[in-house]
Amino acid sequence: MKNEISKAERTRQLIIEKTAGIFNTKGYAGTSLSDLTDATGLTKGSIYGNFENKEEVALACFDYNLAKINTAVQQLISEAGSFTDKLLVYTRAYHSMTGIEFPEGGCPILNTAVDADDTNNLLKDRVAKAILAWKKRLIDLIKGGIEAGEFTADTHPEQLALSLIALIEGGIMIAKATNSPNSLNKVLKTVEFLIRHQKS
Amino acid sequence: MKNEISKAERTRQLIIEKTAGIFNTKGYAGTSLSDLTDATGLTKGSIYGNFENKEEVALACFDYNLAKINTAVQQLISEAGSFTDKLLVYTRAYHSMTGIEFPEGGCPILNTAVDADDTNNLLKDRVAKAILAWKKRLIDLIKGGIEAGEFTADTHPEQLALSLIALIEGGIMIAKATNSPNSLNKVLKTVEFLIRHQKS
């Protein structure tokens, strides 16, 4: 019964899967080691045998949560034909937070950005990189759309990319805080408007 | 030397002023009572003599931080003439987060909305009310602009109001997380575009 992946690797994965939602919901400071042991059924000794400290677990969980969203969205984008449709994927993916499967606790970029503002530089660096990568992917799609003649030449790629991200994340914040998924959908209508408004 | 306001009231105010920035920066769970005693120079006994518990201090601090922003913005809005100019106040007030004086730690609505998602229902209720009140004020300005003939009749007040809030809060999140105040300014350009685009 020799397995490809080691026991340690399987445990690491179990810890990440069982606790990613907790960190994303309660934040770094709000998540305790007993939260981790309760969720996994493991002991502190086991967790610290697989991770150096609590921060390393949080970092792995952030990567896990982020990848979950990114792979789902990138899949939809790869299936879309035009650059316009690729950008419009976001209005579908985030619709009522049900277009793709989200991590428990919502968007890890929003949560971690606000949570790790100070106190945790490693987490802050990672969320900054995630936002910049997202921005770059959007800019590439917008520039592609300009070159393909879908968008007018006077479209501002960076401003549009940043505005789409801000609308989505701000919309998520409003929807969660006011318990109104439909508020997010209204904001996504503006996302759609901004994308379609660049039509040449 | 008899004073109008009691000693207790002055101490309460001191505690709020000295700790409002800490709660707004480190979050509720991340702020400890020793943070409060360090910042105020008071002891735990004194703080608990003026507040029932840590949560009550956090609630008072949220109100304080929120009022600071709201009064400054409302002042600028009252000085503006047209409904268009009143709405455009936001692009000035939030420009590089320097148009008005912000609480230490940034926007309390964004911070508290994400921080108090779970674990703290009183804080969550308060931030929900703050967002809904903000939305209502924006809707009133937009409807006023429609009635005054500044905006076209097919403007959607709620969608526009929610989108402006989402852009501002999302823009703040991006700017802080990536250490780039200019990203917020680019997002505010879209805020301006959306407002001016409703011109009839």
Added chain:
DNA sequence: TCAATAAAATACCGATCGGTATATTTTAGT
């Protein structure tokens, strides 16, 4: 000025925090 009262400091509570040294159990190669 002087009590009555209010406010702040001291000293303490049990619980939990993140983390670790060590012992026990499980895995995996032979």
Added chain:
DNA sequence: ACTAAAATATACCGATCGGTATTTTATTGA
């Protein structure tokens, strides 16, 4: 099946957590 190594559990560490009962100090009205 046996053993060396890896993984997990146990038991513990000092520090800090939020909160409180009690004592000391400061305020305030007469």
